[in-house]
Amino acid sequence: MANGSRQAAWEFFGTELKRHREEAGLTQAELGYRVFVSGGYIGQFEQAIRRPQLDAAQRIDEVLQTDGFFERTWRKLIDDKRYADYFTEVVELERTATKICTFAPTLVPGLLQTAPYTRAVMLAGNPLIADEHIEEKTSARRERAQILGDATRPVYWVILHEHVLRIPVGDAATMAKQLDHIARMVRQRQVLVQVLPYSVGAYPLMGRMVQLMEFEEAPPTAYTEAVYSGNLLDDPALVKRVQEAYDLLRAAALPAEASLALIESAAEDHRRCGSTT
Numbered sequence: 001m002a003n004g005s006r007q008a009a010w011e012f013f014g015t016e017l018k019r020h021r022e023e024a025g026l027t028q029a030e031l032g033y034r035v036f037v038s039g040g041y042i043g044q045f046e047q048a049i050r051r052p053q054l055d056a057a058q059r060i061d062e063v064l065q066t067d068g069f070f071e072r073t074w075r076k077l078i079d080d081k082r083y084a085d086y087f088t089e090v091v092e093l094e095r096t097a098t099k100i101c102t103f104a105p106t107l108v109p110g111l112l113q114t115a116p117y118t119r120a121v122m123l124a125g126n127p128l129i130a131d132e133h134i135e136e137k138t139s140a141r142r143e144r145a146q147i148l149g150d151a152t153r154p155v156y157w158v159i160l161h162e163h164v165l166r167i168p169v170g171d172a173a174t175m176a177k178q179l180d181h182i183a184r185m186v187r188q189r190q191v192l193v194q195v196l197p198y199s200v201g202a203y204p205l206m207g208r209m210v211q212l213m214e215f216e217e218a219p220p221t222a223y224t225e226a227v228y229s230g231n232l233l234d235d236p237a238l239v240k241r242v243q244e245a246y247d248l249l250r251a252a253a254l255p256a257e258a259s260l261a262l263i264e265s266a267a268e269d270h271r272r273c274g275s276t277t
Helices: 003-023 028-035 039-046 054-064 069-078 088-094 115-125 131-148 162-166 172-187 236-252 256-275
Strands: 097-104 155-161 192-196 209-215 221-226 229-233
Touching (some): 003 054, 028 039, 028 054, 054 069, 069 088, 088 097, 088 209, 088 229, 097 236, 115 172, 155 162, 155 236, 162 192, 172 192, 172 256, 192 236, 192 256, 209 236, 221 236, 229 236
Parallel strands (some): 097 155
Antiparallel strands (some): 097 209, 221 229
Protein backbone atom coordinates (compact mmCIF):
# COMPACT_ATOMS: atom_id res chain seq x y z
CA MET A 1 0.00 0.00 0.00
CA ALA A 2 1.45 3.38 -1.00
CA ASN A 3 2.01 5.96 1.73
CA GLY A 4 -0.77 8.22 0.37
CA SER A 5 -3.27 5.36 0.27
CA ARG A 6 -2.18 4.23 3.72
CA GLN A 7 -2.73 7.71 5.15
CA ALA A 8 -6.18 7.91 3.53
CA ALA A 9 -7.05 4.55 5.09
CA TRP A 10 -6.02 5.78 8.54
CA GLU A 11 -8.10 8.91 8.00
CA PHE A 12 -11.06 6.62 7.28
CA PHE A 13 -10.29 4.76 10.55
CA GLY A 14 -10.33 8.09 12.41
CA THR A 15 -13.52 9.30 10.75
CA GLU A 16 -15.32 6.07 11.66
CA LEU A 17 -14.01 6.25 15.21
CA LYS A 18 -15.36 9.77 15.63
CA ARG A 19 -18.73 8.81 14.11
CA HIS A 20 -19.20 5.78 16.37
CA ARG A 21 -18.01 7.72 19.44
CA GLU A 22 -20.46 10.53 18.85
CA GLU A 23 -23.30 8.09 18.16
CA ALA A 24 -22.52 6.53 21.55
CA GLY A 25 -22.77 9.97 23.16
CA LEU A 26 -19.19 9.91 24.45
CA THR A 27 -16.62 12.69 24.55
CA GLN A 28 -13.01 11.94 23.61
CA ALA A 29 -12.09 12.03 27.29
CA GLU A 30 -14.90 9.62 28.23
CA LEU A 31 -13.94 7.12 25.53
CA GLY A 32 -10.28 7.47 26.43
CA TYR A 33 -11.04 6.70 30.07
CA ARG A 34 -12.81 3.48 29.11
CA VAL A 35 -10.10 2.47 26.62
CA PHE A 36 -7.28 3.29 29.10
CA VAL A 37 -5.72 6.05 27.01
CA SER A 38 -6.00 9.82 27.28
CA GLY A 39 -8.72 11.82 25.59
CA GLY A 40 -5.94 13.52 23.65
CA TYR A 41 -4.91 10.17 22.21
CA ILE A 42 -8.47 9.53 21.03
CA GLY A 43 -8.35 12.90 19.30
CA GLN A 44 -5.08 11.97 17.61
CA PHE A 45 -6.55 8.64 16.48
CA GLU A 46 -9.53 10.49 14.99
CA GLN A 47 -7.28 12.93 13.14
CA ALA A 48 -5.01 10.11 11.87
CA ILE A 49 -2.04 11.73 13.61
CA ARG A 50 -1.33 8.68 15.73
CA ARG A 51 -2.07 4.99 15.16
CA PRO A 52 -3.60 3.02 18.05
CA GLN A 53 -2.01 -0.18 19.24
CA LEU A 54 -3.95 -3.40 18.72
CA ASP A 55 -5.18 -3.68 22.31
CA ALA A 56 -6.57 -0.12 22.09
CA ALA A 57 -8.43 -0.96 18.87
CA GLN A 58 -9.87 -4.06 20.56
CA ARG A 59 -11.03 -2.07 23.60
CA ILE A 60 -12.62 0.55 21.32
CA ASP A 61 -14.66 -2.23 19.73
CA GLU A 62 -15.75 -3.45 23.17
CA VAL A 63 -16.76 0.00 24.41
CA LEU A 64 -18.50 1.13 21.21
CA GLN A 65 -19.91 -2.34 20.50
CA THR A 66 -18.70 -2.28 16.89
CA ASP A 67 -18.40 -6.07 16.47
CA GLY A 68 -14.64 -6.10 15.85
CA PHE A 69 -14.70 -3.41 13.12
CA PHE A 70 -11.73 -1.44 14.48
CA GLU A 71 -9.65 -4.54 15.18
CA ARG A 72 -10.25 -5.85 11.65
CA THR A 73 -9.42 -2.45 10.13
CA TRP A 74 -6.28 -2.18 12.28
CA ARG A 75 -5.09 -5.63 11.19
CA LYS A 76 -5.67 -4.79 7.54
CA LEU A 77 -3.65 -1.57 7.82
CA ILE A 78 -0.89 -2.78 10.11
CA ASP A 79 -0.48 -6.48 9.40
CA ASP A 80 2.34 -7.30 7.00
CA LYS A 81 3.40 -10.95 6.93
CA ARG A 82 6.88 -10.00 5.82
CA TYR A 83 7.52 -8.79 9.37
CA ALA A 84 7.15 -10.46 12.74
CA ASP A 85 3.79 -9.69 14.35
CA TYR A 86 5.42 -7.66 17.11
CA PHE A 87 7.29 -5.48 14.57
CA THR A 88 4.64 -4.51 12.03
CA GLU A 89 3.48 -1.46 13.97
CA VAL A 90 7.08 -0.23 14.30
CA VAL A 91 7.42 -0.29 10.51
CA GLU A 92 4.24 1.77 10.22
CA LEU A 93 5.51 4.31 12.75
CA GLU A 94 8.88 4.63 11.00
CA ARG A 95 7.09 5.92 7.90
CA THR A 96 5.73 8.95 9.77
CA ALA A 97 8.61 9.58 12.19
CA THR A 98 10.52 12.86 12.00
CA LYS A 99 13.43 11.48 14.04
CA ILE A 100 14.60 7.93 14.76
CA CYS A 101 17.31 7.15 17.29
CA THR A 102 18.59 3.59 17.52
CA PHE A 103 21.04 1.78 19.76
CA ALA A 104 22.32 -1.48 18.28
CA PRO A 105 24.38 -3.64 20.68
CA THR A 106 24.92 -6.71 18.48
CA LEU A 107 23.67 -6.33 14.89
CA VAL A 108 23.55 -3.63 12.25
CA PRO A 109 20.01 -2.11 12.39
CA GLY A 110 17.67 -3.24 9.62
CA LEU A 111 17.49 0.24 8.06
CA LEU A 112 21.26 0.11 7.44
CA GLN A 113 21.67 -3.53 6.42
CA THR A 114 22.93 -4.59 3.01
CA ALA A 115 21.18 -7.51 1.33
CA PRO A 116 24.09 -10.00 1.86
CA TYR A 117 24.25 -9.06 5.56
CA THR A 118 20.49 -9.58 5.94
CA ARG A 119 20.73 -12.98 4.24
CA ALA A 120 23.55 -14.02 6.59
CA VAL A 121 21.48 -12.98 9.63
CA MET A 122 18.49 -14.96 8.35
CA LEU A 123 20.56 -18.09 7.73
CA ALA A 124 22.18 -17.88 11.17
CA GLY A 125 18.74 -17.86 12.79
CA ASN A 126 17.32 -20.62 10.60
CA PRO A 127 19.81 -22.73 8.56
CA LEU A 128 16.91 -24.52 6.82
CA ILE A 129 15.09 -21.38 5.71
CA ALA A 130 13.84 -21.42 2.10
CA ASP A 131 15.50 -19.11 -0.41
CA GLU A 132 12.20 -17.43 -1.28
CA HIS A 133 11.59 -16.60 2.38
CA ILE A 134 15.07 -15.08 2.66
CA GLU A 135 14.43 -12.94 -0.40
CA GLU A 136 11.04 -11.84 0.94
CA LYS A 137 12.57 -10.69 4.23
CA THR A 138 15.52 -9.06 2.46
CA SER A 139 13.21 -7.18 0.10
CA ALA A 140 11.11 -6.00 3.06
CA ARG A 141 14.16 -4.53 4.79
CA ARG A 142 15.26 -2.76 1.61
CA GLU A 143 11.75 -1.32 1.32
CA ARG A 144 11.89 -0.07 4.93
CA ALA A 145 15.23 1.62 4.20
CA GLN A 146 13.68 3.70 1.41
CA ILE A 147 12.51 6.21 4.02
CA LEU A 148 16.16 7.30 4.38
CA GLY A 149 16.21 8.36 0.74
CA ASP A 150 12.94 10.28 0.76
CA ALA A 151 12.90 14.05 0.55
CA THR A 152 11.07 14.07 3.88
CA ARG A 153 13.37 11.48 5.44
CA PRO A 154 13.62 11.44 9.23
CA VAL A 155 16.73 12.43 11.10
CA TYR A 156 18.32 9.04 11.75
CA TRP A 157 20.81 8.82 14.63
CA VAL A 158 22.43 5.45 15.34
CA ILE A 159 24.74 4.30 18.09
CA LEU A 160 26.53 1.05 17.29
CA HIS A 161 28.41 -0.89 19.93
CA GLU A 162 31.90 -1.76 18.67
CA HIS A 163 30.78 -5.38 18.89
CA VAL A 164 28.62 -4.72 15.79
CA LEU A 165 31.74 -3.79 13.80
CA ARG A 166 33.82 -6.74 14.92
CA ILE A 167 31.58 -9.80 15.00
CA PRO A 168 31.67 -11.47 11.55
CA VAL A 169 28.22 -11.84 10.04
CA GLY A 170 28.56 -13.80 6.80
CA ASP A 171 32.04 -13.88 5.28
CA ALA A 172 34.71 -11.20 5.49
CA ALA A 173 33.63 -9.61 2.21
CA THR A 174 30.04 -9.31 3.47
CA MET A 175 31.19 -7.52 6.61
CA ALA A 176 33.57 -5.21 4.75
CA LYS A 177 30.85 -4.19 2.29
CA GLN A 178 28.33 -3.72 5.10
CA LEU A 179 30.63 -1.35 6.95
CA ASP A 180 31.50 0.43 3.70
CA HIS A 181 27.77 0.95 3.17
CA ILE A 182 27.37 2.54 6.61
CA ALA A 183 30.42 4.76 6.05
CA ARG A 184 29.06 5.85 2.67
CA MET A 185 25.69 6.79 4.18
CA VAL A 186 27.47 8.81 6.87
CA ARG A 187 29.56 10.65 4.28
CA GLN A 188 26.42 11.35 2.23
CA ARG A 189 24.82 12.82 5.37
CA GLN A 190 21.92 10.36 5.32
CA VAL A 191 22.57 9.12 8.85
CA LEU A 192 24.42 10.14 12.00
CA VAL A 193 26.45 7.28 13.46
CA GLN A 194 28.45 7.01 16.66
CA VAL A 195 30.31 3.98 17.94
CA LEU A 196 30.32 2.93 21.59
CA PRO A 197 33.82 1.46 22.02
CA TYR A 198 34.75 -1.58 24.08
CA SER A 199 36.79 0.71 26.33
CA VAL A 200 33.58 2.21 27.79
CA GLY A 201 32.93 -1.05 29.64
CA ALA A 202 29.51 -1.23 31.30
CA TYR A 203 26.91 1.03 29.72
CA PRO A 204 23.19 1.90 30.03
CA LEU A 205 20.71 -0.53 28.45
CA MET A 206 23.34 -3.30 28.52
CA GLY A 207 22.77 -5.55 25.51
CA ARG A 208 19.31 -4.15 24.76
CA MET A 209 18.32 -2.93 21.30
CA VAL A 210 16.33 0.31 21.60
CA GLN A 211 14.68 2.58 19.05
CA LEU A 212 13.18 5.98 19.87
CA MET A 213 10.82 7.67 17.41
CA GLU A 214 9.57 11.26 17.35
CA PHE A 215 6.67 12.63 15.31
CA GLU A 216 5.40 15.98 14.05
CA GLU A 217 2.13 16.00 15.97
CA ALA A 218 2.23 12.96 18.23
CA PRO A 219 4.11 12.02 21.40
CA PRO A 220 7.36 10.05 21.05
CA THR A 221 7.51 6.26 21.38
CA ALA A 222 10.22 3.76 22.27
CA TYR A 223 10.64 0.23 20.97
CA THR A 224 12.69 -2.47 22.66
CA GLU A 225 13.31 -5.99 21.46
CA ALA A 226 13.90 -9.31 23.20
CA VAL A 227 13.94 -12.95 22.04
CA TYR A 228 11.24 -13.30 19.34
CA SER A 229 9.29 -10.47 20.95
CA GLY A 230 9.13 -6.71 21.04
CA ASN A 231 7.63 -4.02 23.22
CA LEU A 232 6.34 -0.68 21.95
CA LEU A 233 6.25 1.89 24.74
CA ASP A 234 4.21 5.08 24.62
CA ASP A 235 3.84 5.84 28.32
CA PRO A 236 5.51 9.29 28.64
CA ALA A 237 7.36 8.38 31.84
CA LEU A 238 8.84 5.20 30.36
CA VAL A 239 9.77 6.89 27.08
CA LYS A 240 11.52 9.63 29.06
CA ARG A 241 13.58 7.04 30.95
CA VAL A 242 14.63 5.40 27.69
CA GLN A 243 15.54 8.81 26.25
CA GLU A 244 17.68 9.57 29.30
CA ALA A 245 19.49 6.24 28.90
CA TYR A 246 20.04 6.96 25.21
CA ASP A 247 21.48 10.38 26.06
CA LEU A 248 23.99 8.67 28.37
CA LEU A 249 24.97 6.29 25.56
CA ARG A 250 25.40 9.23 23.19
CA ALA A 251 27.65 10.99 25.69
CA ALA A 252 29.81 7.87 26.15
CA ALA A 253 30.13 7.12 22.43
CA LEU A 254 32.95 8.33 20.21
CA PRO A 255 32.45 11.60 18.32
CA ALA A 256 31.19 11.35 14.75
CA GLU A 257 34.59 11.65 13.00
CA ALA A 258 36.29 9.17 15.32
CA SER A 259 33.34 6.79 14.89
CA LEU A 260 33.58 6.99 11.09
CA ALA A 261 37.32 6.33 11.25
CA LEU A 262 36.73 3.25 13.41
CA ILE A 263 34.03 1.95 11.05
CA GLU A 264 36.34 2.34 8.04
CA SER A 265 39.24 0.76 9.93
CA ALA A 266 37.07 -2.23 10.88
CA ALA A 267 36.02 -2.60 7.23
CA GLU A 268 39.69 -2.78 6.23
CA ASP A 269 40.35 -5.34 8.97
CA HIS A 270 37.62 -7.59 7.55
CA ARG A 271 38.92 -7.09 4.01
CA ARG A 272 42.44 -7.99 5.10
CA CYS A 273 41.14 -11.05 6.93
CA GLY A 274 39.31 -12.16 3.78
CA SER A 275 42.36 -11.76 1.59
CA THR A 276 44.45 -14.04 3.82
CA THR A 277 42.00 -16.96 3.87
